[in-house]
Amino acid sequence: MLKIWGRTNSTNVKKVLWAAEETGVTYENIAAGGAFGIVSDPEYRAKNPNGLVPTLEDGDLVLWESNTIVRYIAARYGNPELFIADVGQRAKAERWMDWATSSLALPFRDVFWNVVRLTPDKQDLTAKDNGLKTCSKLFAMVDEALASQPYLSGSKFGVGDIPVGCFVYAWFEMAIERPDLPHLKSWYEQLKLRPAYRKSVMIPLT
Incomplete structure (x- = not known):
């Protein structure tokens, strides 16, 4: 199952959650950043050295940078309409x-x-x-x-x-x-x- 780290009121996290919802892929959203903390923890920094959200985990793959994550979700789980074939x-x-x-x-x-x-x-x-x-x-x-x-x-x-x-x-x-x-x-x-x-x-x- 995909794990999406980040607080839902972050614009960058919204991008990723929206992309995931469009594809219908099953995911878990783990609140992080802002009032939720976590992003300064060593375990989180090992995933995302920037200490920012969002971070995506898909099995052994870990990604940060929201636009990159959106592109990945669209390419991996989307259809040709979401991830344009041309x-x-x-x-x-x-x-x-x-x-x-x-x-x-x-x-x-x-x-x-x-x-x-x-x-x-x-x-x-x-x-x-x-x-x-x-x-x-x-x-x-x-x-x-x-x-x-x-x-x-x-x-x-x-x-x-x-x-x-x-x-x-x-x-x-x-x-x-x-x-x-x-x-x-x-x-x-x-x-x-x-x-x-x-x-x-x-x-x-x-």
């Missing part, structure tokens, strides 16, 4: 996975922490406002891409939709001002119809 189309989809990490994650964190996680006396409103401006521009790029195709993976849902899909849930559910991005909104509404998304991603924001 190499070129899959690469076009997967670029959104890496873009979510390299471009979106940092400014999004400034918004999320200052809206959801930090108490008012600890909030950095300048960082929040700058994050909102940057995220609005970045999500406009996603909106433009979705103007010509229903999913970031192309004509059908696939691995390329998972990382940005985890961020977009909080983007629409946080009490913030957002630009009107109709294609992004339509995509989000389609994701909300997926049982795996509702179970793994659409949980209370904490």
